[in-house]
Amino acid sequence: MIRRSRGLWAAAIFAYVFLYAPLVIVVAYSFNDSRLNAEWVGFTFAWYGKLFHNEKMLQAAWNSLLIGVTASVVSTVFGTMAGYAMYRFKMRLLPLLILAPIAIPEILMGVSLLIFFVLLNISLGMISIILSHIAFCIGFVAIVVRSRLAGMDESLTEAARDLGATPWMAFRLVTLPLIMPGVVAGALMAFTLSIDDFVITFFTAGVGSTTLPLQIYTMVKIAVTPEVNAVSTLLMMLTLALILIASKLAPGSLRAQ
Amino acid sequence: MATPQNRLHKWLIGGPPLAYLVVFFAIPVLIMVLASLRNSGDFGGLAPLFSEESGTLDLTTENYGRFFSDLIYTELFLKSFAYAAITTLVCLVIAYPLAMLIARSAKKHRDLLVLLVILPFWSNFLIRVYAWMIILGPQSVFVSALNRVLGTIGIEPVTLLYTPFAVIVGLVYVHLPFMVLPLYANLEKHDPALLDAAQDLGANAWRRFWRVTFPLSLPGVYAGAALVFIPALGIFAIPDILGGTEGIMIGNVIKQQFLDTRDWPFGSVLSMVLTVMAVALAGLAAWVARQSRT
Numbered sequence: 001m002i003r004r005s006r007g008l009w010a011a012a013i014f015a016y017v018f019l020y021a022p023l024v025i026v027v028a029y030s031f032n033d034s035r036l037n038a039e040w041v042g043f044t045f046a047w048y049g050k051l052f053h054n055e056k057m058l059q060a061a062w063n064s065l066l067i068g069v070t071a072s073v074v075s076t077v078f079g080t081m082a083g084y085a086m087y088r089f090k091m092r093l094l095p096l097l098i099l100a101p102i103a104i105p106e107i108l109m110g111v112s113l114l115i116f117f118v119l120l121n122i123s124l125g126m127i128s129i130i131l132s133h134i135a136f137c138i139g140f141v142a143i144v145v146r147s148r149l150a151g152m153d154e155s156l157t158e159a160a161r162d163l164g165a166t167p168w169m170a171f172r173l174v175t176l177p178l179i180m181p182g183v184v185a186g187a188l189m190a191f192t193l194s195i196d197d198f199v200i201t202f203f204t205a206g207v208g209s210t211t212l213p214l215q216i217y218t219m220v221k222i223a224v225t226p227e228v229n230a231v232s233t234l235l236m237m238l239t240l241a242l243i244l245i246a247s248k249l250a251p252g253s254l255r256a257q
Numbered sequence: 258m259a260t261p262q263n264r265l266h267k268w269l270i271g272g273p274p275l276a277y278l279v280v281f282f283a284i285p286v287l288i289m290v291l292a293s294l295r296n297s298g299d300f301g302g303l304a305p306l307f308s309e310e311s312g313t314l315d316l317t318t319e320n321y322g323r324f325f326s327d328l329i330y331t332e333l334f335l336k337s338f339a340y341a342a343i344t345t346l347v348c349l350v351i352a353y354p355l356a357m358l359i360a361r362s363a364k365k366h367r368d369l370l371v372l373l374v375i376l377p378f379w380s381n382f383l384i385r386v387y388a389w390m391i392i393l394g395p396q397s398v399f400v401s402a403l404n405r406v407l408g409t410i411g412i413e414p415v416t417l418l419y420t421p422f423a424v425i426v427g428l429v430y431v432h433l434p435f436m437v438l439p440l441y442a443n444l445e446k447h448d449p450a451l452l453d454a455a456q457d458l459g460a461n462a463w464r465r466f467w468r469v470t471f472p473l474s475l476p477g478v479y480a481g482a483a484l485v486f487i488p489a490l491g492i493f494a495i496p497d498i499l500g501g502t503e504g505i506m507i508g509n510v511i512k513q514q515f516l517d518t519r520d521w522p523f524g525s526v527l528s529m530v531l532t533v534m535a536v537a538l539a540g541l542a543a544w545v546a547r548q549s550r551t
Binding site: 007008009011012014015016018019020021022023025026029036037038039078079081082084085086088089091093094097098100101103104105106107108109111112113114115116119131132134135138142167192195196198199202203212213216217220221224228232235236239240243 | 263266267270271273274275277278279281282283284285286288289292303351352354355357358359361373374376377379380381382383384385387388389390391392394396397398430433434437487488490491492493494498508511512515516521524525528531532535536539
């Protein structure tokens with residue numbers, strides 16, 4: 001089946017180049033021995049070295065990690081509960097609240113949480129960021145877990161119940177191990193979303209709670225430097241690793257996005 | 258099934274995440290709806306909800322009045338609409354051949370080709386925008402080469418960064434996968450026999466595309482358009498980083514109202530209008546998709 005393949009190939013290759021060239025450029029310049037992102041001067045690791053002596057950057061990385069771990073753990077617990085509840089019971093409000101944060105403009109969630117925290121006198125900082133990240137991650141975990149549950153053989157749980165297991169035992173010993181890959185994939189997804197989030201963090205962050213994306217934003221607003229390329233490259237590697245693990249654990253879960 | 262025990266389980270399991278989302282999503286959004294009806298505080302933020310003089314709720318529709326009377330904001334929305342529309346169109350033009358190629362390649366290659374479309378999407382959003390700062394920036398090898406070419410044919414050198422053009426490029430880049438995936442999902446289901454039949458009846462490649470493939474792919478086009486247009490409409494980071502003063506969109510003004518001007522009620526009005534439009538467009542897209550399916 002070869003139809004107009006040459007033109008199609010050319011257009012498709014253009015699209016792939018368009019998708020990848022910018023990222024390749026970011027990575028390449030992170031090894032360039034020049035302050036300017038222009039001519040290639042020579043190979044260096046200097047920008048990575050500088051990165052590890054940049055106090056602000058290290059603090060931001062630590063903040064991102066702390067927020068990412070906390071938010072993904074909590075949202076995985078809540079998201080799994082939500083996914084299970086939506087699968088097992090007839091829930092009216094829950095599916096709406098799961099989908100709405102994903103469907104509405106991100107900026108709306110950011111500014112509404114800003115108003116919310118300020119009115120409640122919750123100071124903007126790590127706590128407010130974590131609370132917000134949990135709120136937008138729950139939905140993604142719930143969707144992944146629910147799709148995993150939908151692919152599960154219902155008779156296994158029923159068999160456990162027939163053999164005298166309490167609902168909790170049946171869940172703990174049969175259902176949970178079966179959906180575990182989905183749960184872990186959901187957790188990794190939540191961690192990635194939290195580490196990467198810019199918009200909602202931007203509105204809910206305060207002094208001293210700068211995350212990596214916020215730090216990158218601040219640097220980019222001042223000037224384009226190879227240090228940004230270096231931190232971007234590291235962040236890309238981390239995300240890539242997490243995605244590969246997630247896709248190994250739950251094939252197809254990446255498409256839930 | 259609705260035994261009391263069952264109901265207990267339902268609330269034990271579904272209750273906590275539901276409560277969390279009510280507190281940290283539904284209530285903040287409702288507060289914002291209310292905030293759009295309140296007066297601005299003396300030092301920014303919001304004025305007290307209860308007026309001390311009259312002892313009644315101090316609500317106003319003035320903020321909405323200001324939005325509809327000052328044409329600057331209508332213009333801003335129209336401009337954001339135009340940016341999002343151009344973005345959608347460019348995404349469609351780039352994504353269509355790609356989706357078609359993936360759908361027509363051998364089954365064993367399809368997953369890999371799709372993964373290659375999704376992969377860049379997982380890198381940090383800011384990094385992807387930042388990359389275009391390098392490519393379109395004044396020091397860029399690409400821009401200086403372009404200007405050399407333009408120079409030889411006697412055209413003034415161009416500046417690309419901090420222009421509406423840069424904003425569109427950034428918007429297209431960030432949203433492209435959202436167009437490719439629904440298109441691919443649709444094109445993959447097409448029956449190749451239809452194209453063979455068209456060919457047997459004498460239709461050339463161009464005609465086969467416009468009379469068979471494209472009309473059949475319309476649900477995918479609509480889905481992709483919705484997935485690109487709606488998020489593109491509300492974005493603020495891309496114009497903020499690539500757009501300079503000329504290329505601002507509605508999201509930038511919302512950010513400005515909340516963080517710089519600190520006029521929360523008006524910022525809430527702008528967010529409300531944006532959200533209502535986004536939800537309406539999503540509803541429209543769903544409706545059109547349902548219509549074209551039957």
